[in-house]
Amino acid sequence: MPKSKKPADPFAQREADNYSNPIPSREFIQQQLQQLGQPVSHAQLCEQLQLKDEESIEALRRRLIAMSRDGQIISNRRGVYGLAASMELLKGRIQGNKDGFGFFIPEDGSGDLFLSAREMSKLFDGDVVLARVSGVDQRGRKEGMIVEILKRRYAQIVGRYYKEQGFGIVVPDSKRISHEIMVPDKNAGKAQDGQFVVAEILEYPERHRKAIAQIVEVLGDTKTPGLEIDIAVRSHDIPHVFPSAVLKETERLPDEVHDKDMVGRKDLRKIPFVTIDGEDAKDFDDAVFAQRHQRGNWTLYVAIADVSHYVKLGTALDEEASTRGTSVYFPGSVIPMLPEKLSNGLCSLKPHVDRLTLVCEMEIAVNGEMTGYVFYEAGIHSHGRMTYTEVADIVQTPASPLQETLQRTLRKRYETLLEPLENLYSLYHALRSLRDRNGALDFDTTETRIIFGENKKIREIVPVVRNDAHRLIEECMLCANVATARLLEGAELPALYRVHEGPNPDKLENLRQFLGGLGLYLPGGEKPTPTDYAKVLKQLALRPDKHLLQTMLIRSLLQAVYQPKNLGHFGLGYPAYTHFTSPIRRYPDLLVHRGIRHLIRNARNVHVEKQKDAAPLAKHDIYPYQLSDLVTLGETCSMAERRADAASYSVMDWLKCEYMQDKIGDEFTGTISSVTGFGLFVELNDIFVEGLVHISELSNDYYHFDPVRHSLDGERSKQRYSLGGTVQVKVVRVNLDEKKIDLQIVGSGSGSDKGALRNSLRKGDANTKSRQGEGGKKHARSDGSAADTGKHKKAKKSKKPRKQKPHKGKQADGAVTAKKPKRTHKHKSHGKANAKPKSDKR
Numbered sequence: 150m151p152k153s154k155k156p157a158d159p160f161a162q163r164e165a166d167n168y169s170n171p172i173p174s175r176e177f178i179q180q181q182l183q184q185l186g187q188p189v190s191h192a193q194l195c196e197q198l199q200l201k202d203e204e205s206i207e208a209l210r211r212r213l214i215a216m217s218r219d220g221q222i223i224s225n226r227r228g229v230y231g232l233a234a235s236m237e238l239l240k241g242r243i244q245g246n247k248d249g250f251g252f253f254i255p256e257d258g259s260g261d262l263f264l265s266a267r268e269m270s271k272l273f274d275g276d277v278v279l280a281r282v283s284g285v286d287q288r289g290r291k292e293g294m295i296v297e298i299l300k301r302r303y304a305q306i307v308g309r310y311y312k313e314q315g316f317g318i319v320v321p322d323s324k325r326i327s328h329e330i331m332v333p334d335k336n337a338g339k340a341q342d343g344q345f346v347v348a349e350i351l352e353y354p355e356r357h358r359k360a361i362a363q364i365v366e367v368l369g370d371t372k373t374p375g376l377e378i379d380i381a382v383r384s385h386d387i388p389h390v391f392p393s394a395v396l397k398e399t400e401r402l403p404d405e406v407h408d409k410d411m412v413g414r415k416d417l418r419k420i421p422f423v424t425i426d427g428e429d430a431k432d433f434d435d436a437v438f439a440q441r442h443q444r445g446n447w448t449l450y451v452a453i454a455d456v457s458h459y460v461k462l463g464t465a466l467d468e469e470a471s472t473r474g475t476s477v478y479f480p481g482s483v484i485p486m487l488p489e490k491l492s493n494g495l496c497s498l499k500p501h502v503d504r505l506t507l508v509c510e511m512e513i514a515v516n517g518e519m520t521g522y523v524f525y526e527a528g529i530h531s532h533g534r535m536t537y538t539e540v541a542d543i544v545q546t547p548a549s550p551l552q553e554t555l556q557r558t559l560r561k562r563y564e565t566l567l568e569p570l571e572n573l574y575s576l577y578h579a580l581r582s583l584r585d586r587n588g589a590l591d592f593d594t595t596e597t598r599i600i601f602g603e604n605k606k607i608r609e610i611v612p613v614v615r616n617d618a619h620r621l622i623e624e625c626m627l628c629a630n631v632a633t634a635r636l637l638e639g640a641e642l643p644a645l646y647r648v649h650e651g652p653n654p655d656k657l658e659n660l661r662q663f664l665g666g667l668g669l670y671l672p673g674g675e676k677p678t679p680t681d682y683a684k685v686l687k688q689l690a691l692r693p694d695k696h697l698l699q700t701m702l703i704r705s706l707l708q709a710v711y712q713p714k715n716l717g718h719f720g721l722g723y724p725a726y727t728h729f730t731s732p733i734r735r736y737p738d739l740l741v742h743r744g745i746r747h748l749i750r751n752a753r754n755v756h757v758e759k760q761k762d763a764a765p766l767a768k769h770d771i772y773p774y775q776l777s778d779l780v781t782l783g784e785t786c787s788m789a790e791r792r793a794d795a796a797s798y799s800v801m802d803w804l805k806c807e808y809m810q811d812k813i814g815d816e817f818t819g820t821i822s823s824v825t826g827f828g829l830f831v832e833l834n835d836i837f838v839e840g841l842v843h844i845s846e847l848s849n850d851y852y853h854f855d856p857v858r859h860s861l862d863g864e865r866s867k868q869r870y871s872l873g874g875t876v877q878v879k880v881v882r883v884n885l886d887e888k889k890i891d892l893q894i895v896g897s898g899s900g901s902d903k904g905a906l907r908n909s910l911r912k913g914d915a916n917t918k919s920r921q922g923e924g925g926k927k928h929a930r931s932d933g934s935a936a937d938t939g940k941h942k943k944a945k946k947s948k949k950p951r952k953q954k955p956h957k958g959k960q961a962d963g964a965v966t967a968k969k970p971k972r973t974h975k976h977k978s979h980g981k982a983n984a985k986p987k988s989d990k991r
Contacts, residue, residue, distance in 0.1 A: 156177075156181065156197075156198070158173050158174055158177040159174075159176075159177065160174035160176055160177060161174070167775075170204055170205065170208065172200070172205055172208045172209050172212060173198050173200075173209070173212075175212070175216055175221060178194070178198075178212070178213070178216065178222070179216075179221060179222065179232065181194070181197055181198065182194075182222065182230065182231060182232050183232060185197065187231070188223075188229040188230060188231030189229065189230060189231070190228055190229055190230070191209065191210055191213060191228060191230070194209065194213070194230065195209060213230055215777060217230070217240075218781070219777070219780075223238055223240055223279065224299075237281055238279045238280070238281055238296060239253070239255045239256075239257070239259070239262075239279070239280050239281065240255070240256050240257075240277070240278075240279055240299070241253050241254045241255040241256050241277070241278065241280065242254050242256075242275060242276065242277050242278070242302075243264070243269075243272050243273070243274055243275060243276045243277075243278060243302075244261075244274060244275075244325065245269065245272070245273065245274030245275075245323075245325035245326055245327060246325065246327070247324045247325070247327055248266075248327065249266035249269060249327045250263070250264060250265060250266050250269060251264040251268070251269040251272065251274070252264060253278065253280045253293040253295075255280075260291060262280060262282060262291050262292060262293030263286070263290055263291065263292050263293065264292075264293050264295070265292070266327075267356070268293070268294065268295055269327070270354060270355075270356050270357075271295070271298075271353070271354050271355050271356055272295065272298070272354075273301065273302050273303050273306075273326055273328070273353075273354075274302060274323065274325035274326055275302025275303070275325075276298055276300065276301055276302045277298075277299045277300040277302070278295050278296070278297065278298050278299060279295070279296045279297040279299060280293045280294060280295050280296060281293070281294055281296055282294075301350075301353060303350060304349065304350060305347050305348060305349050305350065305365065305383070306319065306321050306323075306326065306330060306347075306348050306350065306362070307321070307322045307323075307345065307346070307347055307348075307368070307380055307383040307384045308320050308321040308322050308323075308330065308345070308346065308348065309322070309343065309344070309345055309346070309886070310332065310337070310340045310341075310342065310343070310344050310345075310346045310348075310364065311342060311343065312337075312341075312342040315334060316331060316332065316333050316334060317331075317332040317333075317334065317337050317340070318330060318331060318332065319332055319346060319348045319362060319364075322345070322380055322384045323384055328354055328359065328360055329359060330348055330350070330359065330360045330361070330362045331359045331360065331361050331362070332348060332361075332362055332363065332364060333361070336351075336361075336362065336363035336364060337363075337364050338363070338364045338365075338367070339364075339367060340364045340367050341367075341370075343370060344367055344368070344369060344370050345367075345368040345369060345370070345376060345379075345380055346364045346366065346367050346368060347364070347365050347366035347367075347368065347383055348362035348363065348364055348365070349362055349363050349364075349365045350362050351363055368380060368383075371885060374604060374605050375482075375605065377799075377800045377803035377804060377807075378479050378482065378800055380799075380803075381479075381796040381797075381799040381800045381803075382477075382484065382796060384796075384799070385792050385793075385795055385796040385799070386792070387473075387477055387484060387792065387793070387796050388469070388472055388473050388484075389484050391469060391488055392465065392469060394465035395465045395466055395469045395488065396488065397465075398464055398465050398466050399466065399488045399490050399491065400490075402459060402490065402491070402495060403495070404490075404494070404495075405495075405502065405503070406495070406502070406503040406504055406505055406528065410505060410528070411503075411528045412762055412763075413526065413760050413762050413763030413764065414505065414525075414526045414527050414528045414760060414763070415508070415525050415526065415527040415528075415758075415760060416527070416528055417450070417452070417508065417527045417528065417529045418503060418528055418529060418530035419530075420438050420450065420529065421438060421532040421533075421565065421566055421569055422436035422437065422438045422450070422452055422498075422529050422530070422531050422532060423436060423437065423438070423531065423532060423533045423534070423535055423566055423569070423570070424436045424437075424498050424500070424531055424533070424534050424535065425437070425535050425536070425537060425540050425618055425621070425622050426534075426536065426537070427536065427537060428536050428538065431492075431493045431497070432476075432485070432492045432493055432496075432497050432733045432734065433454075433497045433498040433499060433531075433534070434453060434454050434497075434498070434730060434731045434732065434733050434734070435451060435452065435453050435454075435498070435622075435625075435626065435730050435731075435991075436451075436452045436498045436506070436529060436531050437449070437450065437451055437452070437573060437622070437625050438450040438452075438569050438573075439569055439572040439573045439576050440569070440572060441572045441575065441576075444515070445515040446512065446513060446514050446515055446520075447512075447513040447572065447575075447576045447579075448510065448511070448512055448513075449510070449511045449512075449513055449576060449625060449628060450508060450509075450510050450511075451508070451509045451511070451625055451626070451628070451629040451730070452498070452506040452507070452508045452527065452529050453506055453507050453508075453509070453629070453729060453730055453731075453732065453738075453742075454496040454497065454498055454504065454505075454506060454732060454733055455496075455505040455506050455507050455526065455742065456487070456491070456496050456732040456733060456738075456739050456742060457507075457732070457739060457742040457743050457746055457771070458505050459491060459495060459496065460487065460491070460739060462743070462770065462771060462773070466487070466488075466491075470486050470487060470736055470739065471736055471782075471785070473486045473736070473789065474486070474735075474736045474785060474786050474788070474789025474790065474792075474793075475734060475735050475736065475786075475789050475790055475793050476492070476733070476734035476735075476793075477793040477796055477797065478793075478797060479796075479797060479800050480598075480599040480601070480800065480801070480804060481599070481601060481605065485733075485734070486733070486734055486735070486736065487733060491733070492733050492734070496732075496733050497733070498529070498531050499531065499534065500531045500532065500533055500534040501530070501531065501532075502530065502531070503528055503529070503530050504528070504529055504530070504531070505526070505527075505528055506526075506527050506528070506529050507524065507525075507526060507527075507729075507742055507745060507746070508524065508525055508526075508527045508529075509522060509523075509524055509628075509629040509632050509633065509729070510522065510523050510524075510525070511628055511629070511632055513576060513579065513580070513628070515579065516579065516582075516583060517579035517580045517581075517582055517583030517584075518583060519628060519631070519632065522632040522635070522636070522756055523756050523757065523758050524632075524633075524636060524745050524748075524749060524756060524757050524758070525749060525757065525758040525759070525760070526746065526749060526760065526763065532565070532566060533563060533566050535563065535566075536618075537616060537618040537619050537622075538616070538618070539559055539563075539618075540570065540617075540618035540621070541616035541617055541618040542555055542556055542559055543556060543559050543560055543563065543567070543570060544570060544571065544574040544617065544618070545616070545617055573621055573625070574617070574621060576624075576625075577617065577620060577621040577624050577625075580624040580625075580627070580628065581620065581624055584624075584627075584722070587680075587722055588678070588679050588680030588681075588683040588684075588722060589679060589683065589721055589722040590679050590682050590683055590686065590719075590720050590721070590722065591683075591686070592686070592699050592702070592703060592720075593695070593696070593699065594696070594699065594700075594703075595612050595613075595696060595837070596612070596613040597610050597611065597612055597613065597837045598610070598611050598612070598613050599801075599804060606807070606808075607804055607805075607807065607808040609836075610805070610808070610836055610837045610838065612837065622991065623990035623991055624990075626730045626990060626991040627721070627990055629729055629730055630647075630726055630727055630728060630729050630730060631723055631725070631726060632756075633727050633729040633741060633745065634646060634715070634723070634725035634726050634727040635725060635756075636745065636748070636754065636756050636757070637727065637741070637744060637745075638715060638725050639754065639756070640748055640753060640754045642744050642747075642748065642772075643713050643774060643775070643776050643779055644713060644727065644740070644741060644744050644779065645711045645712065645713060645727065645728075645737045645740055645741065645779055645782065645783050645786070646711070646712065646713065646714075646715040646716075646725065646726060646727045647709060647710075647711060647718060647726050647727050647728050647737075647989055648709065648710055648711070648712050648714070648715065648716045648717070648718065648726075649706070649707070649708075649709035649710075649717075649718045649719045649720050649721070649726075649989070650706075650707045650716055650717075650719060651676065651677070651678075651706070651707070651719045652677060652705045652706055652707075652719075653705060653706065653707055654675070656704065656705040657675070657677070657705060659856065659857060660701060660702070660704075660705045662857040663701060663857055663858065663859060664685065664698075664701075666857070666858050667698075669685060669688055669689075669698075670685075670688075671684075671685050672684065679719055679720070679721075679722040680722075682702060685702060686699065686702070693873075694820075694872070694873030697820070697822060697872055697873045698873070700822075701859075701872070706719065706720065707719075709989060710783065710787040711728075711737050711782075711783040711784075711786045711787050711790075712779075712780065712783040712784075712787075713776055713779040713780060713783060718989065720989070721989060721990070726989070727741055728741065728989070729741050729742070729745075730991060731991065735786075736782075736786055736789070737782075737783075737786050740774070740779075740782065743771050743772045744772050745757070746766060746771055746772075747766060747768055747771050747772040749763075750763060750764070750765050750766035750771075751765060751766070751768075799888070802888040803885065803888055805838045805839075805890070806883050806884070806885050806888050806889070806890060807885060808838065809838060809840075809880060809883045809890050810883050810885065812880050812883075813880050813881065813882070813883060814879065814880065814881075815879070815880055816877060816878065816879045816880075816895060817833040817834065817835075817836070817877075817878055817879075817880070818833075818834050818875065818876075818877055818878075819831035819832055819833045819834055819875070819876055819877075819878050819892075820832050820834060820873065820874070820875055820876075821870060821871065821872055821873060821874045821875075821876060822839060822872070823859075823872065824854070824859045824860055824861055824870065824871065824872055825854065826844075826854035826856075827843065827844050828841050828842050828843040828844045828845075828846070828847075828861075829841070829842040829861065829870050829876075829894075830842075831876060831878055831892055833878070838890065839890070840878070840880065840889075840890030840891060840892040841889065841890070841891055841892060842876075842878065842891075842892045842893065842894055843891065844861065846892075846893050846894065847861065847863075847870075847894070849863070849866060849868075850863035850864055850865050850866045850868060851863070851864040851865070852864070852868075852870075858871065859871060859872040860872070876894050877894065877895050878892040878893060878894055878895065879892065879893045879895050880892060881893045
């Protein structure tokens with residue numbers, strides 16, 4: 150490469166302002182690559198930019214990696230960098246399908262490319278690749294061709310092992326992987342036919358050769374206790390074993406808080422803070438106290454465990470917490486983000502022990518408005534661990550003599566805490582009234598709780614009853630989170646916000662048409678506000694189908710995410726919102742705590758208070774994050790949240806199917822919870838389990854799917870099955886491997902007319918489509934967002950399952966089969982059980 154005069158970077162001054170040893174800006178690097186006209190290596194670019202010292206050379210290497218990660222340039226495994234547009238290449242990830250085809254999802258957000266089964270033969274779902282457009286099919290859709298595989302998604306795959314003559318196969322549990330994995334006998338270890346295993350990939354698939362693996366762990370068979378959690382944890386890559394370095398760091402931490410730890414902190418140990426949580430809770434993030442003044446206003450204290458004091462930047466603890474991103478809750482168990490010594494010990498605000506906290510002290514006016522706030526480091530001594538049920542029984546008006554007796558007993562037990570509890574309750578009413586006046590959304594969704602019997606088998610599934618104590622704590626946490634967002638925004642400190650954008654434009658019109666058919670109206674034009682949605686919710690208050698209609702409203706909204714660009718929180722109606730209140734179980738909260746402590750120790754804001762004996766904390770020691778760092782952290786934390794949800798829902802599906810196995814042939818009354826082109830999903834009343842009535846079971850007529858009305862309409866009979874309708878159904882099949890429950894309508898809804906549609910559908914698998922396939926729905930979250938849950942596993946009942954090829958002709962969704970199906974983004978809805986509240990309100 151010919152040498153020339155050192156080129157001038159037009160953004161050199163900006164780089165010099167931000168870095169002690171500035172290097173060429175991202176814009177300038179892109180400009181140089183454009184001028185060079187060809188991909189170049191790191192060494193060649195260093196020569197072009199005339200970088201000679203080791204520090205600059207290494208800094209450029211890190212910048213190139215970051216630019217490649219952010220999609221500004223393209224790199225391959227040979228270490229060559231170039232502009233994506235010049236190379237006509239796109240970087241993205243693979244999304245697989247059980248039928249063998251797939252899609253290429255570009256990082257830049259441009260249109261997806263269809264990948265044929267031939268292209269997918271060497272790929273797994275989630276692989277990161279370089280691709281280019283290879284053509285356009287007859288329907289005008291772009292097809293892709295894979296140029297290079299940059300990163301493999303899976304090093305290990307969870308699935309079911311089947312023994313053949315001389316070799317075995319593993320059928321992956323993930324429905325997005327259509328490959329069968331070959332396992333030579335010598336690599337099978339102690340695995341037995343039909344067992345679930347973890348297989349380590351030795352050779353990845355090629356176009357004409359299957360992947361080869363060895364069994365590294367045997368999880369057990371369907372009768373193994375806890376198998377469903379073991380499968381979900383490994384299938385979703387949930388980190389569940391703490392590395393030795395993390396355990397060693399944890400062992401060096403003290404067992405209790407000592408007086409010396411109180412140096413530099415405000416001593417609030419005499420204030421009667423209390424924790425209010427569920428009966429089964431073990432990690433207590435937050436404690437509250439409220440004082441009412443003569444003028445009727447309040448001072449609210451929200452004390453949050455100071456995790457950042459123990460989990461320091463750059464430690465193995467911090468790295469593992471970042472990797473995990475969140476605690477993962479399953480019915481009856483939890484995989485914590487932090488080791489138990491921290492999550493259930495030092496950082497848990499247990500009663501009658503000293504604990505280190507960050508405190509948000511807020512002034513609340515009589516009308517519920519926050520008129521001031523201040524943050525500081527403090528030590529507290531919780532005066533009581535109370536449950537939601539106990540607090541509700543104390544503060545709510547008793548409805549019977551038995552409840553009056555219970556209330557007297559509880560009031561005597563918690564006599565010293567009655568005044569602050571009553572202050573909190575009166576404050577709750579003021580805060581709630583203000584939010585109602587401001588038109589905040591309050592989706593009344595039903596959560597469920599699993600009650601286990603012997604051998605961890607479900608005895609019953611019950612709804613979680615929300616009372617005023619739940620809502621009281623939610624309002625307190627909302628206040629603290631809002632104050633935190635205001636602090637960070639006012640200090641102009643780059644930070645992660647909890648962002649929930651408004652309605653999805655593509656779904657808004659369909660929602661309006663659907664509501665219109667029911668005599669309901671959503672105002673607001675193309676950009677409805679939370680107040681507009683709240684008006685619809687009020688119209689639903691007395692309707693028997695209000696829960697299903699609320700779900701329809703939720704589905705029209707985008708998913709809440711973590712990102713440094715504050716776009717407000719639509720569901721809660723706040724212009725700025727973040728997560729501050731759960732650092733034990735959420736990494737974004739820990740990051741926010743570090744930012745607050747940086748502001749406190751350097752006294753950089755009027756809303757922070759530094760104690761006289763508190764030492765300064767240099768920014769690079771506690772909060773060194775640049776905007777680009779926070780973008781990446783926001784993406785990884787959002788991904789970890791979705792991953793945790795998907796694993797939890799997978800376990801719930803398994804447990805519910807297991808629960809229904811001995812109920813085949815039983816009849817139930819149910820409510821139509823979703824309508825698709827391939828059938829009806831019905832939630833069985835009282836037991837909160839959902840199953841599918843496949844369209845092939847509606848044999849008395851030809852049924853047409855109306856996506857606007859969300860109904861299946863009979864062509865001759867005019868029978869209509871609509872969202873919210875009540876039906877009597879019988880359980881006909883339960884498939885634990887596929888996590889599916891098949892139902893049949895009994896009574897007037899069933900028939901025996903074997904029409905052409907039914908015969909066409911039954912040529913394929915009557916349950917080819919699962920709820921998480923095309924036309925399914927998203928999980929409804931109480932924060933007004935939606936959480937993608939991934940698809941169900943499809944496996945045949947035979948000993949050696951084979952992946953079903955796409956059926957030609959009429960498909961189960963009632964549409965003509967296309968050679969290149971359209972990728973959809975619709976996923977399954979599930980109930981949530983025995984989990985820490987996932988609402989953005991806490």
